[in-house]
Amino acid sequence: MNATKRTAIYARLRELDPSPDTELHYVNPFELLVAVILSAQATDISVNKATDKLYPVANTPEKILALGVNGLKSYIRTIGLFNSKSENIIKTCRILIDEHNSVVPQTRDELERLPGVGRKTANVILNTAFGEPTIAVDTHIFRVSNRTGIAKGKTPLEVEKRLVRLTPDEFRKDAHHWLILHGRYVCKARKPLCGECPIIEWCEYKQKELP
Ligand code: SF4
Numbered sequence: 001m002n003a004t005k006r007t008a009i010y011a012r013l014r015e016l017d018p019s020p021d022t023e024l025h026y027v028n029p030f031e032l033l034v035a036v037i038l039s040a041q042a043t044d045i046s047v048n049k050a051t052d053k054l055y056p057v058a059n060t061p062e063k064i065l066a067l068g069v070n071g072l073k074s075y076i077r078t079i080g081l082f083n084s085k086s087e088n089i090i091k092t093c094r095i096l097i098d099e100h101n102s103v104v105p106q107t108r109d110e111l112e113r114l115p116g117v118g119r120k121t122a123n124v125i126l127n128t129a130f131g132e133p134t135i136a137v138d139t140h141i142f143r144v145s146n147r148t149g150i151a152k153g154k155t156p157l158e159v160e161k162r163l164v165r166l167t168p169d170e171f172r173k174d175a176h177h178w179l180i181l182h183g184r185y186v187c188k189a190r191k192p193l194c195g196e197c198p199i200i201e202w203c204e205y206k207q208k209e210l211p
Pocket of ligand 1: 197
């Protein structure tokens with residue numbers, strides 16, 4: 001895809017949604033961190049249902065640590081992989097208290113050392129909590145990037161590097177949310193809604209269904 005088309009796509013997505021944000025419920029970086037750990041292979045809706053009950057009771061590393069693994073599980077057992085997520089979150093709370101004064105760190109290295117936090121989660125935290133122009137590549141962004149041709153790649157890391165390199169500065173901070181929302185609601189996995197797609201004229205997907 002050439003730079004003109006790529007810019008046109010981002011400009012259209014920005015025009016439709018000038019201030020995109022995550023659909024996860026949170027009010028500070030710690031709540032976002034826990035929500036993003038919980039969201040691996042789970043929907044944002046299921047995570048919000050759980051954290052809407054959890055956070056009024058426990059929304060600091062100390063309070064969640066005090067719940068313990070089993071106490072935390074009772075709030076998140078409707079979410080996939082809740083056993084390992086509960087253990088990881090408790091370990092993460094312990095590290096935050098012991099090594100970071102109970103504050104979520106702002107570097108990729110420190111974030112990726114927290115249990116349950118991989119590159120994608122670190123990118124989301126850096127972008128959404130701290131405003132850095134990182135682009136986390138999840139299943140939606142991987143699909144949309146490859147289908148449209150905005151940044152093709154065989155692995156999420158390849159797509160991420162290409163997106164970061166090719167996305168114009170003015171769009172980079174919000175690119176993550178625009179692409180994820182586009183994938184979630186329009187360019188769906190099984191059947192993309194090409195007839196309703198606002199970027200169809202620039203999309204290079206060979207099987208796109210012209211209205
Ligand atoms: S035209 Fe279809 S395939 Fe291309 S981005 Fe839109 S929904 Fe996805």
